[in-house]
Amino acid sequence: MVSTLATVLNQRLGDGIRESKIESALNESQSKLFQTENRFILAEITSVADFRDAIDRTITEFADTRGNERNPEVAILQANSSAAVFYLYERATNQIAKESIPADLRAKVQATKEMQYTYGKIVYTSTYLTPIAIERKVPALIVGGNFTIENFGKFELYFLYSTAPEDSTISLISRTLFIGAIALVLVLLFIVWAASRQVITPIRGAAEIAEKLSAGDFAERMQVEGADESARLALSFHEMASALQSQITRLENLSRVQQRFVSDVSHELRTPLTTLKMASDLIYRQRHDFDPTISRSAELLSAQLERFENLLTELLEVSRFDAGVVNLEPEVVDVVSLVEKSLDALTPIAQEHGSTFHYKHPSDPVLTVVDPRRMDRILRNLLSNAIAYGEGNRIEVEVRTGEKSIAIAVRDFGIGLRQGEETRVFDRFWRADPSRERTRGGTGLGLSIAQEDALLHGGVIEATGRYGKGSLFVLTIPRDRSEELTERLFTLTL
Template identity: 30%
Template sequence: MKLNSVVFKLGATILFLQLIILIPLGYVILQLILNYSVNQTETQLIRLSENYATQVEDLESPENMQLLEHLTTMTDTSAAILDQNGDTVLQTNWNDDITEEILENPQIQQLESGETIVEEYNFNGSNYLKVAQPITNQNGTQGSVVLFSSFGLISNSIHNIIVLVVLASLGAVILAIGFTIFISKKLGSPLIAMEKVTKQISEQKDFSLRVDYKANDEIGSLAQAINHLSETLERYQTNRNEFFSNITHELKTPLTYVKGYANAVRHEIYQSKEERDEFLEIIEDESDHISNLMDDLTDMSKIEEGKIDLNKENLHMNQLAKEILKRSHFKAADKGLKLHLSVPDHDVVLKADRSRIDQILTNLVENAVRYTETGQITLKIRDLSSDVWIEVIDTGIGIKQEDVPYLFERFYRVDKSRSRANGGTGLGLAIVKHLVEMHEGTIKIDSQFNEGTTFSLRFPK
């Protein structure tokens, strides 16, 4: 495992957090146990010394020795009885290492005043707890009883407890390490898988790869984002390949016509002046087709790069619609088609970019003329409370339902041969859709094959 890997960093972080919790917690537990043991020992010695002091009537009585020996044996302590002057009267279970002087003068005075002495001290490297209790009768204080308990006994108990706590801590650390490894791998493995997929996508350009991880968390959301990005890149690559293929075809075909007929005119391969004029007309038409294609490509590029700015103004839609139909009149008349305008009696005003709305409607009307052989084309405008509705209705060849979802894709043609003959570039509807959406509008298609097509547009005022 690499030290700079996310799994190692995550695992080290989790383990560090666990240890900074376990170590202080273990220390606090040990201190609590130590304080409890010392307090318990102190309380026990005070109680024993009080009980003994109340039972002693005569310091010289032999029963005192038996009682004291029984007491020290039961409690594993050392004891001494002192007279009023602090001199030793009795000792039992005594160890000379306990102390050279059992009580000091200030302590003897404290005992004479009825106080109990509790003291921790160190002698010859050993820690002891000393408790002294005055022995009193009706004549006053006649001596004192002093009990000693070595902290060595407490230390042994504490040592045993420490060993248990350390073992438990080691077990907790081992469990923490195992838990950390499991969690870090559980959390890190999806990230590693994402890294591999993104590297393969970047280096191998294989956009079909996906991250196989699903969860309702941030990592799952990241996996979905990577998959979505991969799908987008795959779709972009497909569209890019199709675009280059289509644009090559769209340019190659008219250029072939131009080159062929130009060569025929140059070498006078024609039968008459009329045929020569026909060749020149074809060259002109194909040149117009290339020019239109370049214009459409320029518009499409600007739209997709967000380089088109809308200069919105108040448009008088009734007048604009009349101008559009007037421009299309000659093409419609050549095919015997009627152009019909349906507008409200009042002037319809829409705040939009004039040149782009003109481009949208001109494209749709000319498209209708191009694909309609008999009947009429209707441009209808409706003024609603918050929207302006525009419809372009034709009685043309119509569109099959399976083709409708793809009409706004670049270079998509329902009938390629017919579209080519009619001079379409395959970009018009894609541009129309983008321009409509730039105006925060919507566009819908309702078409019946061999009956006609209706384009419905809605623009917010």
């Protein structure tokens, strides 16, 4: 836009200078033509010699020209003369060539009494120093008119005004506008840069602070300068960061108290539970000696104490995860055999629910380094979950191996998962039945602990499902626990 404005302004100024030049040249030429015509009228011309003398005196008066506006070059030509050479009564100042007068301008001058003009070039010729004529051409505004001399006929008078000064002025204006346009663009760029910096710098600072806040660094604050919108933004960030820090600190303290409470209660209950379990086992072994009512009570007591013991075990395991004191005990194991052992252990429970296992695996052993106890716990949790929610349908278990990973899939055809429950199943104490009925048992910690065990091995458990169509759980672990898990061997679709 600046370039367009500069171009238009340069064009308007140039046109103005040229129009002023034309108007001035026409007025000046008209005046000089009138003076020249009067000089010939008032001169006492009685012979050809007198006429030639009058022409010479007229040209001599114009001979001091320098090619400027007030003193143009002058040429007196006879009407209808050729354009090549000067005739007997034709004269010109400063040895300008007759070809300096364009033929089309001569035709216009001869056709009307009005002053005519055009742009052309003053052609200077010189033969003083060399035998070859040297031409010098100067751009000019050429103005012409005609007059009549009694007894000698019609003549043409031309004034050749050099346009070099105007061209120089226009060139100077063009350069000035060009430099001014560049300077203006630079100033505008500086203003935009300064304004952008004033606006963007606080925003960039806010973004950096926001990133640090999201990373958990609540000690960072924005600098407050002035009382503008940026300062208000900084103050708002300060208040937000302080509120977040206070809330997170409160939640962390609450979480620590909760974890400590769970850990302490779990440990404190372990000792009396052990005593109760020993007494319950003794009664359970002697239940056949009691009457049926007491025998049934002994069975219920043993079952509930076993369930209570499992709950304490899971709570203690969760507290270890929270405290960060969990360690792996890796061994080289055959994953195929490990899965078979878990299936054998849970087959009776599956049969009680009417389910059967269908196991598919590679024919060769699949050796890898894992913690067998934790891997068995993962498998038992996945299989128990499939049994509990499988609705007595078959349960498919498959082992696949890849170049960098091993995957175990457990597929049931029972209740399935609603949309959005694929991730919630790994939350602690989350249960699929909103009413929290205990008909299917469980504490809501099994899958959460299984996911923690998988993460310890560098792996992950992923789930998918459709309500009424069943669910699919896939455990994927890397062959080398030091490498990032990038390979997936099962597609999570049903």
